[in-house]
Each structure stands twice: as C-alpha cells, then as structure tokens.
Amino acid sequence: AQKVTQAQTEISVVEKEDVTLDCVYETRDTTYYLFWYKQPPSGELVFLIRRNSFDEQNEISGRYSWNFQKSTSSFNFTITASQVVDSAVYFCALSDPDSWGKLQFGAGTQVVVTP
Amino acid sequence: DTEVTQTPKHLVMGMTNKKSLKCEQHMGHRAMYWYKQKAKKPPELMFVYSYEKLSINESVPSRFSPECPNSSLLNLHLHALQPEDSALYLCASSQQGITGGGQETQYFGPGTRLLVL
Numbered sequence: 001a002q003k004v005t006q007a008q009t010e011i012s013v014v015e016k017e018d019v020t021l022d023c024v025y026e027t028r029d030t031t032y033y034l035f036w037y038k039q040p041p042s043g044e045l046v047f048l049i050r051r052n053s054f055d056e057q058n059e060i061s062g063r064y065s066w067n068f069q070k071s072t073s074s075f076n077f078t079i080t081a082s083q084v085v086d087s088a089v090y091f092c093a094l095s096d097p098d099s100w101g102k103l104q105f106g107a108g109t110q111v112v113v114t115p
Numbered sequence: 116d117t118e119v120t121q122t123p124k125h126l127v128m129g130m131t132n133k134k135s136l137k138c139e140q141h142m143g144h145r146a147m148y149w150y151k152q153k154a155k156k157p158p159e160l161m162f163v164y165s166y167e168k169l170s171i172n173e174s175v176p177s178r179f180s181p182e183c184p185n186s187s188l189l190n191l192h193l194h195a196l197q198p199e200d201s202a203l204y205l206c207a208s209s210q211q212g213i214t215g216g217g218q219e220t221q222y223f224g225p226g227t228r229l230l231v232l
Contacts, residue, residue, distance in 0.1 A: 033218050043203050045158070045223035052218060091157055095217040100171060101146060101209065103221060105157035 002027050004094050006106035013082050013113055021077045021109045023092030029053075032096040034075045035103065036066070040088040051075065082113045118142075119224035121206050127230045128196065136191040136227050138206030146170075146212025147189040148221060149181060150205040158205055164189060165212030196231045203228050 003026040013019045025034065036048040049059060051068050059066045063080045079086050089110050093103040119140045128134050138147065146165045150158035163171035164183040178200075180192040189206055203226045209219040 031217075035220070037223075042225060043205075043228070044225040045205065045207075047220055047222060050218075050220050097216045097218075099217050100213040101148075101163060101165070101211075101215055101217065101219065101221075102160055102171070108155075108157055 004106035
C-alpha cells in the first residue's frame with residue numbers, strides 16, 4: 001500500500017529565510033513517481049515537479065530545490081530566500097503503475113511567510 | 116498551455132436544487148478527474164474518465180453524477196446534496212489516465228467552491 005507522510009502541519013518563516021518541507025513515502029513498487037504541488041489561497045493546485053524512482057538527481061529551479069533520497073524514502077523540498085508569494089499549502093504526492101493514475105497525497109504543509 | 120478552466124468559481128445551492136459544475140481543457144488530454152477537497156485536507160479523488168469512459172468511481176454517492184460529453188469537457192451534476200458536501204471541487208486532466216502507468220502529471224483547474232445550505 002502507498003503512503004505519503006508530511007509531518008509538518010505548518011511552518012512559519014520571515015521573508016528571505018529558507019524553508020524545507022519534508023516528505024516521506026512508502027510503496028512496495030520499484031517504479032514510482034513523486035510529485036510536489038503548491039496550493040495558494042486561491043485554491044488551484046499548481047504542479048511544481050515530478051520525479052521518477054530511477055532518477056535520484058537533485059533538482060533546482062530558481063529558488064526551489066528538491067532532494068530525493070531513496071535510501072530514506074524521502075523527497076524533500078526547499079524554498080530558498082522565501083517570499084510572501086510562497087505562502088501556500090504544499091502537497092507531496094505519489095503514484096505508481098498499479099495506481100491506475102491515482103495520486104496518493106500527503107496531508108500537506110502550510111507555509112506562512114511574513115514580511 | 117497547461118490550463119484547465121472551471122465554472123462557476125463559486126456556487127451556493129439548497130438541498131433540493133439541481134446544479135452542474137463544468138470543466139474544460141484544451142491540452143489534448145484524454146483523461147479527466149474530479150476531486151473533492153475539504154478545508155485543511157488533501158484532495159480526495161471522486162471520478163476518473165479515460166478516453167471518455169468512466170474508469171474509476173471512488174464509491175461516490177449517486178447525488179453526484181459525472182458526465183464526459185467529449186475529451187475536452189467534464190461535467191459534474193449535483194442533485195439533493197447535503198451540507199457536508201460543501202467543499203472545493205477540483206477538476207484535473209492528464210495525457211491518458213489509467214493507461215498512463217502512473218507517470219503522468221495531473222494539471223488542475225482553479226476549482227469551484229460549493230456551499231450547500
């Protein structure tokens with residue numbers, strides 16, 4: 001069975017601080033896919049990244065970076081030099097070939113960035 | 116263009132009303148999804164259409180009735196809803212859906228905030 005754990009319910013930072021969001025996953029499959037989505041107060045889920053289980057390279061996109069560690073089943077997300085616009089709920093999600101296209105979401109982490 | 120549109124943005128309805136939510140995508144995707152999201156919770160999958168056929172129904176009550184007239188359009192017909200059905204309803208699309216091997220990215224619309232009185 002699949003499971004995604006985002007243990008941090010809420011993280012509050014002051015603008016320009018870095019913030020790291022943890023995501024730990026469980027799956028029995030050797031092939032799987034991990035995703036991060038951002039949900040600002042407007043409600044839309046915005047796709048940020050997809051990573052497959054065979055690609056352990058870390059990725060950087062502007063102020064965003066992701067650290068994928070299969071050894072610890074973690075796919076953590078760091079926002080560098082946070083800005084007020086980063087205030088949102090961030091969801092980590094997992095799917096695999098047996099999930100019929102279904103995403104297993106974590107509970108989400110609320111990030112609050114204050115000026 | 117990764118846009119999924121949803122109308123209306125907000126909807127208030129009584130328990131005896133009939134209303135519909137609409138979702139549209141023009142990315143050539145062949146799979147479309149309905150999710151329900153309660154406050155401070157992750158989205159919960161309701162239905163998946165793949166190549167215009169209903170592929171997954173997550174045991175959703177019959178007062179929610181999905182319809183996929185064509186591969187670009189997805190409707191959710193609502194009838195005799197309960198106050199606990201008040202939530203954000205999100206639509207998403209992806210390339211193929213259940214035949215995609217789990218690797219597909221789902222692109223979400225802005226959602227419809229539904230309030231049932």
